[in-house]
Amino acid sequence: MRNVLPYMLQPKSIAIIGASPDINKLNGRPLHFLRRDGYAGKLFPVNPKYSDIDGLTCYPDVASLPEVPDMAIIAVSQKLATNAVKALGEKGTPVAIIFSSGYSEIGDEGAAYERELLDAAKEHGIHICGPNNLGLINAFENVTATFSQYADQPPIAGPVAFASQSGAFGTGISALARSRGIGLGYFVNTGNQADITLVDVLMEIADDERISVLSAYIEGLRDGRELIQLAHKAMTVEKPLIITKVGRKAAGARAAASHTGSLAGQDIVFDGVLKQHGVIRARNEEHMLDLVSAFSCCPIPNGNGVAFITQSGGAGVLMADRAEELGLDVPTPSAQTQAKLKEVIPSFGSSANPIDVTGQFLADPKILSESIKISLQDPNIDSCIVWLQLMHGHADLLVDIFTDVKNSVNKPFIVCWIEAPEQALQKLRSAGICIIGATERSVDAIAGLAQYGEARKLCASQTSAPEHVEILDTTVPGVAVPTMTAANMLESMGIPLAPTLLAETPEEARTTAEQLGYPVAVKIESPDILHKTEAGGVRLGLTNADDVETVTQEILAAAKAYNPSASISGVVIQRMAKPATELVLGLRRDPIFGPVIMVGLGGIFVEILEDVAFAAAPVTPPQAEAMLSRLQGAAILDGARGKPHVNRKALVEMICNLSNFALAHTEIAELDLNPIFADNKGVVAVDWMMIEDAKN
């Protein structure tokens, strides 16, 4: 796949199947745009209706083309598209973009046409992008191979690549980018992704030296591991990857699934994997463009400390509020920094953070420029936002101030300018200064930079790309693994369990309990009894051998009565662990990402608040640590409510061992360690349920 993408993204010649001289039609627009924008490669319109289009030779069919085009645009109806794919493949064209619609986006009937189209492409050795897409733009080489409204104005080249599964929303986002002066070096719509995916495209573009920021709009993925590979690649080439994925909530996910035909998967898993691999997630189109703007203008901050420089106390407070919500620090400047600030700021200003420079800087510009520079010299201040509004009479002065600052500092700063004069905006953008026009959004953008800085550190420890893993078909129900088999498997991977042994008879239970020490729990062991408590098969807190023997007799009898045909292995005897902070650890086979690890606090945190964090295996220790920090109830781990703090190192080790277990045991479909008891000494699982894939 990868070797055909240069033909698609940087074609030296393009055939347009179904080309039209009518620039208002989707089959007329690409040729018009390509010529308008000065595309330097060869263009081959193909349409039996015309002998030339606007002076350019038009060929009656693909076979008649004088040479093999690098890439083709198929702009004919769904009925004709398959034949066009075949003809192009036979000609030797490596790749085609398919505008045609009427495929999986319209339901089952269309999906059959899409399979037919893909089969034809495979058979004739051609890769396809689409169908149901609106093309791509490579603004560096003037490849305006699209019918998108965005191209109604000539594209502006720049360091940002944007790939979108949605044509309409992608067009909207691109147009917003333009109006903010953000140059999109690439804009690619991948449509139904029958063959070439958004991830494929960004993997290729990530290597383009002209691109420094990767961004994507996603509705669904079929293979999440590809996305992890992309995230890893982006981290390796030091280019931030910013993704908006819809389907955050159930209602949205339902709509997304019906819209794209891709499996949406559980959003909490997707979100966990993005965080794990340093992908910055944008909530919506505005957030995405704010982040894109910040990343394309600013260096990456070293930490979470942000200073706010304003001449409006209120805006400073609003930004400080938002910073706290996002986990940023708003440090008080050091005594030294404050002393320097006081030398430049009028006495009625403030050298605390938010820093109030007052309106006096209009008379003395150094007040503002020096305040920014001094603040950013403070070791606890990693970034800053300068807030101002209107100032139409002072636009040039402010441009000079910010340009001076930009040339003098190497930490990120964002100018939050409410109702900025247009000429100032244009000049500042040309100077590579990030401008955002809304107060909270500017803080959100700084937070994105800081989050990425953290992620870079987190991912620095991970040197190789994560291996590819098999994704099980989780729609097949699995079978329960016997408790002792599961225990042996888990213990051999270093997962600590409460001491547990099988006893086949009441007498054996007696000696087993003596061996383990008291108190013990006794539980029925049968592959046919999953709801042990319901079957009268669980008894806790037994403190002597006589009780253990009697209770085992009772449990075995109750189980037989509950299910006379059940095969009963005996009972498991478990030394009861001292109650401590409860957690839950789990392994799932996600349909998108394969083996994923879940951690959460027990009780209401997992049951009511759904407060869990996910990551895809393999999970490194820093990633496991980050998962714990993401929990809403993370304070519990530090020993809230009079309980001892939890041994985080042991917990992190357990998560990583479970991740290794997931990769080693590809036959295990599902595993719950619930509950885990954790205290300041260590962690131990006191119950587990393991489900094996039925195919094994």
Added chain:
Amino acid sequence: MRNVLPYMLQPKSIAIIGASPDINKLNGRPLHFLRRDGYAGKLFPVNPKYSDIDGLTCYPDVASLPEVPDMAIIAVSQKLATNAVKALGEKGTPVAIIFSSGYSEIGDEGAAYERELLDAAKEHGIHICGPNNLGLINAFENVTATFSQYADQPPIAGPVAFASQSGAFGTGISALARSRGIGLGYFVNTGNQADITLVDVLMEIADDERISVLSAYIEGLRDGRELIQLAHKAMTVEKPLIITKVGRKAAGARAAASHTGSLAGQDIVFDGVLKQHGVIRARNEEHMLDLVSAFSCCPIPNGNGVAFITQSGGAGVLMADRAEELGLDVPTPSAQTQAKLKEVIPSFGSSANPIDVTGQFLADPKILSESIKISLQDPNIDSCIVWLQLMHGHADLLVDIFTDVKNSVNKPFIVCWIEAPEQALQKLRSAGICIIGATERSVDAIAGLAQYGEARKLCASQTSAPEHVEILDTTVPGVAVPTMTAANMLESMGIPLAPTLLAETPEEARTTAEQLGYPVAVKIESPDILHKTEAGGVRLGLTNADDVETVTQEILAAAKAYNPSASISGVVIQRMAKPATELVLGLRRDPIFGPVIMVGLGGIFVEILEDVAFAAAPVTPPQAEAMLSRLQGAAILDGARGKPHVNRKALVEMICNLSNFALAHTEIAELDLNPIFADNKGVVAVDWMMIEDAKN
């Protein structure tokens, strides 16, 4: 106070003290603006330096004025301002706006000047707005009495009033409003609020028939009860009140307090009171203007059901995600509605919700207009958002479609138009159609309308304005009320407690326990021992009279040992309640709002998650019900985790009774009922701590 506000807001004559011919100076700008905008009243510039300004007679001093001006602007330095106030007061001017700065905003020294200024005003019978403010605009009567940059362009009159404590941020918000085509009938900056407050101003404006939406930017309040009065007034005149208050978080609140000198109070209390009284809170300037725009264009929806009409599946999903986060419903249209939709929407569109009308409406406009109308006829759909992007070639067509819809429906709809053509925006605004240019923000705006609709229903039951209540000085530490005194007070107000009696001796404890029934708890009772457990003064679960007698002896001995000088009243014996769902109820004297009631779920919900809801007393039953629904763990009340559901009616009654208690017992500074046990039968407090104000 109220009777002078018409002079300030609709003055028939204005004196400008310190007027200047230099329109670049703050003392030159108001006169220039007033004349530019055609203010029809009389203008009296006062400045000994000039005999006339631009052809208008300039007076050397206030005493020389030919008549008493309705209102004065004081635009002189802080040193001269007090004398100007005195002279104006002597002249008989009822009210003055004070631009001068150098008062409480700069610290203690300035605060002293501010007190001096206020004393002078009081002494000379004049009210003041400011100091440190930038004036006001009444755009209906062309009163451009400000030096704000916002007035650099002539103000546009409209149905929105905006009052701001911040001058700079207020100017920014006003300018943003203008660029969105929102007409501000009033823009008032209240500065340091030495005398006239933002609440005073909006109370007056609420009666102006030309205004239909009230909005405010707040940094801090001194008297929260005034705000409740305003909220009640706004509800009575059916005008939504939208407030942005900064200081949501600790960092922001600290900065706000240092900025304005107002007490910020606890934001969670402020937020609870706003929700209780139907005030819509905006997070930031963009959110505020989105809400203002929606409220000034749309009717109030009857419910939470919203339909999304798009030609981008992705945007539909993003909106559905956001709707679910905000608690809106995204109902599937009824079979009847879907049948009607299918008649107009092409087969490859979708009649589910989000509704995908496809791009075909450009050929057949009825597809879009009919889809909106049909959707809004569905009884479960209360509002709708129509999403689209660009469409520069079809601007007029779309204007026609939306204007047609606006004239045919009486439910709210918002057009979310990404990168809309400017001429369409202007026409749609003139037609009174709400346009928002960002996907999630359009859903936030609909949610604001729905929230207000709910609030109107909630407040409909409350017929009279809440009474004024005394606000205690909570900085004075209080004294603990004895358990039995507190119990009697609470029970007489209908607050159910676990049966509790005092026993002075071990023998009396014995008979008391027999009388109450077992199991019982025994607790030391002493005004000098607050930490009972620490003093060995609490024993639980006693089941017979002998144990009670022995334990009482032990407790009394332990208490004497713990604090030999303690005055010991005996022990309280309490019949232990059956454990159930735990809640916490509390009463506080908030420095801003006076008596406020708090409710939360017990355990980690209150301790770790700080999941509590506040309301100001008096609390009505629907308000108490709404407090419970706001809790993050509200699902617990419906019987999660195998526990029975909670008797909400009893809980609501307890909250309302506690609110009555708070109003009846103004001497009680603080009360905790913690825990409360609640099950499906009822609620009972099993422990309470009551603190009386030390002054009583």
